[in-house]
Amino acid sequence: MxxxxxxxxxxxxxxxxxxxxxxxxxxxxxxxxxxxxxxxxxxxxxxxxxxxxxxxxxxxxxxxxxxxxxxxxxxxxxxxxxxxxxxxxxxxxxxxxxxxxxxxxxxxxxxxxxxxxxxxxxxxxxxxxxxxxxxxxxxxxxxxxxxxxxxxxxxxxxxxxxxxxxxxxxxxxxxxxxxxxxxxxxxxxxxxxxxxxxxxxxxxxFDTRDRSNVADPKENEENFNFYLKIHEKQIEACDKVYKNGKKIIYSYRYRGVLLNYIKCKEYLAAFRFYLRVIKFIPLRFNIDLLIYITKKIKDCTVRL
The missing domain is CATH 3.90.550.10 (Spore Coat Polysaccharide Biosynthesis Protein SpsA; Chain A)
Structure with a gap:
């Protein structure tokens, strides 16, 4: 009680x-x-x-x-x-x-x-x-x-x-x-x-000095594949509430995976991952990626 x-x-x-x-x-x-x-x-x-x-x-x-x-x-x-x-x-x-x-x-x-x-x-x-x-x-x-x-x-x-x-x-x-x-x-x-x-x-x-537990890019990809698979029913439910909800979820999450490959300078793995993703969400993924890159360029220009 x-x-x-x-x-x-x-x-x-x-x-x-x-x-x-x-x-x-x-x-x-x-x-x-x-x-x-x-x-x-x-x-x-x-x-x-x-x-x-x-x-x-x-x-x-x-x-x-x-x-x-x-x-x-x-x-x-x-x-x-x-x-x-x-x-x-x-x-x-x-x-x-x-x-x-x-x-x-x-x-x-x-x-x-x-x-x-x-x-x-x-x-x-x-x-x-x-x-x-x-x-x-x-x-x-x-x-x-x-x-x-x-x-x-x-x-x-x-x-x-x-x-x-x-x-x-x-x-x-x-x-x-x-x-x-x-x-x-x-x-x-x-x-x-x-x-x-x-x-x-x-x-x-938060103290972020200890980075020993950070996943490598391949492990990060596997983790997010697992995360999305386990929550497929909730993703489908979101798709009924939010316009293009399912595509947005996969596009945003996989954009993060791609950028992590690039951040770690694993460019070939990044390209291969990109090709896999655009097979099932080509338009949405490319649009979201372009918007993200444009925003980053704009932010850098403003700071300069």
Whole structure:
């Protein structure tokens, strides 16, 4: 039963190979202005690694803190599995997620709790963030399925707060995904009829220095093929609501894949990928690509 006046919030921090950044994330949660919280740290490092040893040493400093629960995975299982472990072991009315290299601003939890208490039509809420000294303040709310499928709208893991009941009933995080995990989770959330509100403030800070987990272009292509295949039914549903919705989703996503090949200077692979894509969405893909390139040229000209 939800405590409507002072709900418990469970913050799930997953950690893997970034023990050097973990303390900052934990402290950002403990220093929240909203105090009725529990912190669940899920250690997804392999037990025999130095990362596990370092993480255990860090958590030993918090052993006397009753708000912190430390759970060790028996093996590396991936971020989605770690978040599901956190959900299963949580007791909060609401759940938040935090990666080990990022941190919350002090009023993040309070602002989102107040929002959900005041806006009963929503089962979750997200907020703005700062990444690479660029603030992003989102405004969209409700069912964001089309934006997530097409990539035209972002909802990042660390910005989310949702009702624990909703997280469980929608099936939790899809552990088949190595990438696009938050989008896959939220697509389950929306598919169950839940809606997301928004706090139009920057409440999360991202640290992008560690790029060791970035997928190579071929892997990126495979990940998006999998992402689109798993969500075919929702793509078809979007096509009935949005004009050319299906073509837009595939065109935008594959444009990103193509540009990633080019960014990594894999030009032959990029050309081969381009030929594959234009076999089934030739006109739409070329138009979207031309619009994107034109905009980039215009932006560069303005800056000059």
């Amino acid at each position: 939800e405590n409507t006046k002072n709900p418990i919030v469970s913050i799930i921090i997953t950690t893997y190979k970034r023990s050097d950044m973990l303390k900052r994330a934990i402290d950002s949660v403990l220093n929240q202005s909203y105090k009725k919280i529990e912190v669940i740290v899920v250690d997804d490092n392999e037990p025999s690694t130095q990362y596990r040893k370092e993480t255990e040493l860090i958590l030993a400093d918090y052993a006397s803190n009753p708000k912190i629960k430390y759970i060790r995975h028996p093996k590396n299982m991936n971020g989605a599995a770690a978040r599901n472990t956190g959900i299963r072991n949580s007791k909060g009315n609401y759940i938040c997620f935090l990666d080990d290299d990022d941190w919350y601003l002090s009023d993040k939890v309070k602002e989102q709790v107040m929002y959900l208490l005041d806006n009963k039509k929503f089962d979750g809420v997200y907020c703005g963030w700062n990444r690479n000294n660029k603030e992003v303040i989102p405004t969209k709310e409700g069912d964001l399925t089309f934006g997530l499928l097409s990539g035209t709208h972002l909802v990042l893991t660390n910005t989310i707060m949702i009702k624990r009941e909703a997280a469980i009933l929608c099936g939790g995080w899809d552990e088949r995904f190595q990438r696009n995990q938050e989008a896959a989770f939220l697509l389950r959330f929306f598919n169950h009829g839940y809606r997301l509100g928004v706090v139009k403030k920057v409440l999360v800070q």
